[in-house]
Amino acid sequence: MADGRSIVVFHPTSYRDSRPIGERFRDGDVVLCDLSWLEPDEAHRLVDFVAGLVFGLGGNIDKVTTHVLVLAPPGVTVLDDAEHLTGSFYNQS
Amino acid sequence: MADGRSIVVFHPTSYRDSRPIGERFRDGDVVLCDLSWLEPDEAHRLVDFVAGLVFGLGGNIDKVTTHVLVLAPPGVTVLDDAEHLTGSFYNQS
Numbered sequence: 001m002a003d004g005r006s007i008v009v010f011h012p013t014s015y016r017d018s019r020p021i022g023e024r025f026r027d028g029d030v031v032l033c034d035l036s037w038l039e040p041d042e043a044h045r046l047v048d049f050v051a052g053l054v055f056g057l058g059g060n061i062d063k064v065t066t067h068v069l070v071l072a073p074p075g076v077t078v079l080d081d082a083e084h085l086t087g088s089f090y091n092q093s
Numbered sequence: 094m095a096d097g098r099s100i101v102v103f104h105p106t107s108y109r110d111s112r113p114i115g116e117r118f119r120d121g122d123v124v125l126c127d128l129s130w131l132e133p134d135e136a137h138r139l140v141d142f143v144a145g146l147v148f149g150l151g152g153n154i155d156k157v158t159t160h161v162l163v164l165a166p167p168g169v170t171v172l173d174d175a176e177h178l179t180g181s182f183y184n185q186s
Contacts, residue, residue: 007123007165009157009173030100030123034157064102064127068161072100080102 005029005073015042018049021071025053031071032064098122098166108135111142114164118146124164125157 008024009032010017025031033050035043050071054061058074072078101117102125103110118124126143128136143164147154151167165171 006170006172007155007163009155009163009171009175011173011175032125032157032163034161036158062100062102064125064161065129065158068127068157070100070102070125077099078102079099080104082102082104 005076007032010034011037012042012046013037015045015049018046021046021050022053025059025071025073026057028073030073030076033069033071034067035069036067098169100125103127104130105135105139106130108138108142111139114139114143115146118152118164118166119150121166123166123169126162126164127160128162129160 005028007030010021010024011034012018012021015038021031021033033046035046038046047069050061050069054071060072060076060078062070062072062078062080064070064080070078098121100123103114103117104127105111105114108131114124114126126139128139131139140162143154143162147164153165153169153171155163155165155171155173157163157173163171
């Protein structure tokens with residue numbers, strides 16, 4: 001992107017990977033999280049971490065599939081007309 | 094993004110959805126493709142279309158998971174250290 005942002009794709013294998021994810025997002029990069037390599041309990045922890053991370057910084061999260069989230073920094077628009085998918089990110093159990 | 098780009102997420106249900114995907118990418122947006130709603134033969138067609146689209150415009154494709162591709166316009170860096178995933182995008186059968 002002209003303003004120096006990158007798109008950084010993570011394939012976390014444990015909750016510990018939340019740290020580099022947080023650092024990249026805090027630095028202003030777009031982050032893609034592939035959750036498919038995590039055990040369910042660690043995936044849920046990471047999703048909650050990411051929800052807090054993004055909320056605090058005023059960014060946006062979008063669920064691309066069950067296993068992939070896009071984290072957009074503040075000011076980056078995310079468009080998704082997923083009308084055939086039900087539920088919202090914040091309501092998932 | 095400060096330069097006006099958006100991130101646009103598509104959940105194509107047929108090969109016909111290649112057109113809006115192509116238009117957004119051509120316009121300079123980052124495109125995320127969720128292939129999980131496509132029959133295998135249509136998914137393969139869309140993947141080949143996207144390969145041509147991105148190659149022609151000098152952008153980058155990264156496979157986030159089996160079902161999710163990120164299409165980055167020229168000049169947008171994509172970082173992915175997916176060392177535990179094997180194969181490259183262009184070698185998939």
